[in-house]
Amino acid sequence: MRFVAIAVALCLVFSAIAAAETTSHRFPPKDSVPTGTPTYEGRVGGENIENAFPIPSLPFTDTGYTCDFLHDYDEECPYGASLSPDVVYSYEPSHDTCITIDLCQSFYDTKVYVYEDEWTPGIPYACNDDADCYSPPVPYTSELWQVVVVVGHTYYIVVDGYGGDCGEYDLMITEDYCWGCAQCPPSGVDEGEGPCYDGYVDEFNGGCNSDPPVFTEVAPSSEVIALCGHGGNYEANTLRDTDWYLLDLTCEETTITISVIAEFAPILGLVDMSPGCENITSFYSYVVGYQCGWAWLTETLPAGEWVAFVATSDWSGWACDSKYVLEIEGYDSCVPVEDRSWGTIKAIYR
Numbered sequence: 001m002r003f004v005a006i007a008v009a010l011c012l013v014f015s016a017i018a019a020a021e022t023t024s025h026r027f028p029p030k031d032s033v034p035t036g037t038p039t040y041e042g043r044v045g046g047e048n049i050e051n052a053f054p055i056p057s058l059p060f061t062d063t064g065y066t067c068d069f070l071h072d073y074d075e076e077c078p079y080g081a082s083l084s085p086d087v088v089y090s091y092e093p094s095h096d097t098c099i100t101i102d103l104c105q106s107f108y109d110t111k112v113y114v115y116e117d118e119w120t121p122g123i124p125y126a127c128n129d130d131a132d133c134y135s136p137p138v139p140y141t142s143e144l145w146q147v148v149v150v151v152g153h154t155y156y157i158v159v160d161g162y163g164g165d166c167g168e169y170d171l172m173i174t175e176d177y178c179w180g181c182a183q184c185p186p187s188g189v190d191e192g193e194g195p196c197y198d199g200y201v202d203e204f205n206g207g208c209n210s211d212p213p214v215f216t217e218v219a220p221s222s223e224v225i226a227l228c229g230h231g232g233n234y235e236a237n238t239l240r241d242t243d244w245y246l247l248d249l250t251c252e253e254t255t256i257t258i259s260v261i262a263e264f265a266p267i268l269g270l271v272d273m274s275p276g277c278e279n280i281t282s283f284y285s286y287v288v289g290y291q292c293g294w295a296w297l298t299e300t301l302p303a304g305e306w307v308a309f310v311a312t313s314d315w316s317g318w319a320c321d322s323k324y325v326l327e328i329e330g331y332d333s334c335v336p337v338e339d340r341s342w343g344t345i346k347a348i349y350r
Contacts, residue, residue: 207244
């Protein structure tokens with residue numbers, strides 16, 4: 001969790017993010033931008049923030065057809081460069097609460113994001129492109145859940161699409177109890193490390209950022225592995241908790257998916273450990289997520305030692321007791337391995 005002097009090269013793991021590659025979206029962008037008049041179902045409004053369609057109360061449901069609107073906004077979550085037309089709703093909560101914004105039953109490749117009080121391009125309040133929806137009519141529909149809304153603020157909800165996609169959407173917004181979005185599932189295993197604090201020295205699973213390096217070894221499983229941990233910032237927002245989960249891939253090639261949902265904005269990465277800590281300069285691949293939205297990576301990796309890395313995406317603003325759930329799928333063993341406990345710690349990487 002601390003960045004130590006011997007790990008100068010490791011700083012590049014976190015500073016060279018722009019050079020890393022993420023998995024690509026499955027749908028190619030459209031060549032043209034649908035245009036039309038900013039009306040649907042006989043109503044005027046919703047074209048942009050200035051004339052957003054007001055949501056009077058919750059629960060709220062609506063349907064519409066985005067192809068009759070214009071392209072006004074776009075955000076990366078994580079896929080950007082969209083030219084899709086979009087529809088805007090506004091909501092002014094009567095009390096502090098959490099809401100779920102559901103586009104799961106829409107009929108095109110949707111995207112949804114939220115601005116608080118004003119248009120803040122590049123830094124939306126919340127954002128989701130592809131959600132893990134239950135029985136959607138088409139792939140890649142969207143959902144945001146546990147979005148905190150506060151009295152005195154206006155929230156602009158943008159129904160958008162990937163690339164140039166547009167079509168029929170089904171919007172449902174409901175109020176939820178704010179219990180936190182990263183609750184450990186029944187099958188989940190606790191990381192075993194408590195929250196960070198000022199003066200904390202990570203001797204648990206700070207990976208190559210600890211001296212000596214320490215990792216949490218994860219045993220292979222044919223089931224989805226769920227690990228529940230904490231992340232956050234400390235030392236006056238100059239340090240962050242970084243958790244390094246060591247995966248020993250024994251197959252010649254393994255297609256693995258790692259995903260995370262967190263009460264903070266996470267960075268999720270894969271690190272190739274073959275060069276050793278002293279020679280690591282970047283992530284093999286990574287993705288930056290949004291608070292309370294799933295972020296994931298799918299990669300086909302050669303045999304060897306790899307790390308699934310979880311931390312806050314920046315160094316400020318997140319309490320040390322912020323929770324996350326990391327899921328690992330496809331990490332199965334090709335050869336028999338000795339049984340290990342979830343809390344096994346590899347003291348020094350060699």
